[in-house]
Amino acid sequence: EKGGYPHFMLKEIFEQPSTLKDCIRGRVAEKGRRIIISGVMDNAEKFLNAKRVVIVACGTSWHAGLLGKYLIQDMCRIPVEVEYASEFRYSNPVLDERDIVIAISQSGETADTLAAINIAKSMGAFVYGISNVVGSSIPRETDSGTYIHVGPEIGVASTKAFTGQVMVLTLLAAAIAQLKGTKSPEEIEEIGKTVNKIPSYVEKVLKLNDKIERLSLIYTYARNFLYLGRGYSYPVALEGALKLKEISYIHAEGYPAAEMKHGPIALIDAEMPSVIIAPNDHLYEKIVNNVQQVKARGGSIIAIVTEGDTVIRNIADHVLEVPEVPECLSPIITSIPLQLLSYYIAINKGKDVDMPRNLAKSVTVE
Numbered sequence: 001e002k003g004g005y006p007h008f009m010l011k012e013i014f015e016q017p018s019t020l021k022d023c024i025r026g027r028v029a030e031k032g033r034r035i036i037i038s039g040v041m042d043n044a045e046k047f048l049n050a051k052r053v054v055i056v057a058c059g060t061s062w063h064a065g066l067l068g069k070y071l072i073q074d075m076c077r078i079p080v081e082v083e084y085a086s087e088f089r090y091s092n093p094v095l096d097e098r099d100i101v102i103a104i105s106q107s108g109e110t111a112d113t114l115a116a117i118n119i120a121k122s123m124g125a126f127v128y129g130i131s132n133v134v135g136s137s138i139p140r141e142t143d144s145g146t147y148i149h150v151g152p153e154i155g156v157a158s159t160k161a162f163t164g165q166v167m168v169l170t171l172l173a174a175a176i177a178q179l180k181g182t183k184s185p186e187e188i189e190e191i192g193k194t195v196n197k198i199p200s201y202v203e204k205v206l207k208l209n210d211k212i213e214r215l216s217l218i219y220t221y222a223r224n225f226l227y228l229g230r231g232y233s234y235p236v237a238l239e240g241a242l243k244l245k246e247i248s249y250i251h252a253e254g255y256p257a258a259e260m261k262h263g264p265i266a267l268i269d270a271e272m273p274s275v276i277i278a279p280n281d282h283l284y285e286k287i288v289n290n291v292q293q294v295k296a297r298g299g300s301i302i303a304i305v306t307e308g309d310t311v312i313r314n315i316a317d318h319v320l321e322v323p324e325v326p327e328c329l330s331p332i333i334t335s336i337p338l339q340l341l342s343y344y345i346a347i348n349k350g351k352d353v354d355m356p357r358n359l360a361k362s363v364t365v366e
Ligand code: F6R
Pocket: 058, 059, 060, 061, 062, 104, 105, 106, 107, 108, 109, 110, 113, 156, 157, 158, 159, 242, 243, 246, 361, 362, 363
């Protein structure tokens, strides 16, 4: 059942080239020129008239939601808010018929997310679900939606569901942009063509496995970790930190890299490693500064960079190189080395990665 892998988590990490293929199937047509998300086409008026999008989710799904904000704002020019479902439901939210609420949940059963959906519906918002489990409560309660189709996720730490959620959000944003005309046909085609290549890029990233396994040995006994990123890499930093916390029980914080100087920089010393997500995007020069700031304070650095990077290579202690993709698709690529890093650190510590203490796969109570 684990397909020859020692744990479901590792199996699910390695499944991602094929789960992403399943997730993309039927959604990119005409060699990349057309994005097909039926929930958008069937509700075109709602998406064309939307004055705001509010995303609700918990945990890893909330991190995917934060990426959804960057994607939808950037591609569709619609303002987006992202809320923890548990906060949203008790925040006396302001919503009406021109709001679209997107609920993201792997299991489709998370109690707080379901409660948020019910509030949104009662206030007249159009509610769109992004879920993995076909026929679960969230897809049944929402007005429309998209399945991520990545197959059953057994490991408690979400991996393939996260990349599937981010892929669906990318396709959703591109489909809305196509409808609204906020992206040109050429830009849509670039996204569509790259989406089709993502499974093979992920295949390539997974080749970092042995290097990451060796690297993990150096960091197994760290007590704290900082994960830093900017722009599309900021939610990736949050997700990397969560993954490490939940399975290795090492304290880790994800932070927007530039926000570090407003407090957390005080923590940096030789005992506090930083994982810095620094692909070649429009914020690259900015994050180089942040890498230098960490180094100047004696912190050790593991950097995720684009193949061929020359600047950060000379500053960081370790670099993990990933293929170059347009920045809106980089989170799918950069999150995978972080999944492997947490996995190996937890294994080195002898932890039960598939069933970490105190956690459940589906949180059906608030
Ligand atoms: C982290 C993790 C949790 C879930 C959260 C939401 O690896 O798995 O943080 O993401 O409990 O679950 P779903 O997506 O099922 O609503």
